Structure formats: C-alpha cells, structure tokens
C-alpha cells in the first residue's frame with residue numbers, strides 16, 4: 001500500500017482517500033496535498049481502529065466542497081440558504097491554497113456529517129451552518145506536526161460521538177474537576193473549553209507525543225477500554241510503554257514545549 005504521505009497532488013490525495021474508503025465524498029480542492037496526506041493517514045488509522053466512525057464520515061475535505069455538496073443534498077440554492085442564515089450573507093474569503101487550516105467535524109448535521117478543513121480566513125465567517133456544528137476548532141495547522149494533532153483531535157470527536165466518551169463518568173469528572181490553569185499546563189488551554197475538547201485534546205496528545213502526559217494517558221486508556229476495536233488492534237496502544245509506537249513519525253519526535 002502506498003503511503004498516504006507520499007501523495008504530492010490533489011488528485012493523488014483524493015484518489016488515496018477514495019481507494020481506502022475514508023468517506024462517501026472527498027474534495028480536497030484548495031487543500032495543500034501534504035496536509036491532506038496527513039489527514040488521510042490519520043482518518044485511515046482511526047477508521048481501522050474504530051470502524052464505527054466510518055458512517056459519520058460522509059464528507060472529507062475542504063469547507064467549500066462541503067458547502068457545495070451540502071447544497072446539492074439540501075436541494076436549495078446558495079441564495080436561499082443565505083436568506084436563512086446570517087454568516088452566508090457575508091462575502092466569502094478569497095481563494096487561497098490552504099496550508100494553515102482550521103478543522104472541525106460535524107456529527108449531527110442532518111445533511112452531511114464529516115471532517116472539514118478551511119483556511120484561517122474562514123474563522124471570521126464562522127460556522128456557515130452553525131447549528132449543525134458539533135464542534136468547531138480554530139487551531140491553526142501551521143505545520144505538519146500540528147496537522148497530525150488536528151487530525152487525531154477531530155477523529156477523537158468522531159470516536160466520542162459514537163462511544164459517548166465525554167458523557168461518561170471518569171472523563172466528565174476529570175474535565176469538570178481540573179482547573180483551567182491546570183488544563184493549560186497539563187494538556188492545553190483549548191482542553192479547558194469543554195469536556196468534548198478535553199477528550200479530543202487528550203487523545204491528540206496521546207497519539208502524537210512520544211511521552212503523553214498524565215491526563216492524556218488516563219483519557220486514552222479510557223477510550224481504549226470503552227471503544228470496541230477489531231481484535232487485531234488490541235495492544236498496539238498499550239500505555240504501559242507510554243509510547244504509541246506505530247503512530248509516531250520522526251517529524252513528530254521534535255521536542256514539544258512543556
């Protein structure tokens with residue numbers, strides 16, 4: 001199998017995603033192929049380990065493609081949609097290749113669930129279908145290391161949606177009892193936003209750091225214990241070693257700020 005990371009063009013990353021059945025619809029228009037390659041790799045691994053998230057991935061790609069596909073499904077014109085929702089009335093940001101991105105998953109959009117990437121410019125536009133958003137993350141990718149984190153973070157929302165991780169006692173308690181200041185020093189400031197982000201940030205740290213910290217290990221252990229996975233994925237993530245060996249690539253091994 002060719003690595004998702006070896007794709008160098010939009011055509012290749014889209015073909016890779018389709019070939020590996022990552023989503024029903026894939027559209028990486030305007031996304032940097034290296035970023036898309038990382039997202040492909042993370043989504044592939046996440047589906048392999050948590051196959052029940054696949055039905056939520058009806059769409060994978062750029063936000064414009066999502067809007068386009070959604071309009072097709074909704075069967076209404078852009079003008080009609082604009083009339084019914086505020087943000088669409090604002091002019092769209094200028095087209096620019098997306099290297100610095102925000103990402104989100106929408107898991108309760110009645111028309112099109114999935115994982116979207118957008119340029120920072122979309123931050124000012126806000127969620128264009130706001131009420132359907134499960135989660136909107138405004139974390140700039142900025143580097144491919146960050147892209148791995150974002151990929152795992154978003155996939156954690158999908159896992160959470162399927163298995164209800166953040167609604168269970170241990171993660172709820174941890175999220176509720178940890179002061180924001182500790183969130184900042186022990187996980188990330190963003191983890192303090194709510195328990196959904198807490199779970200997602202912990203999972204992303206667990207998957208991308210050579211030595212994930214205490215909260216990340218605790219929540220990841222909980223996820224691994226409570227989410228069904230295929231038998232052959234059983235002990236790859238054992239936290240006894242603290243190293244998710246199979247997922248750490250050399251570029252991820254750079255020292256992280258404490």
Ligand SMILES: [Zn+2]
Nearest residue numbers: 135137197200
């Ligand atoms: Zn999030």
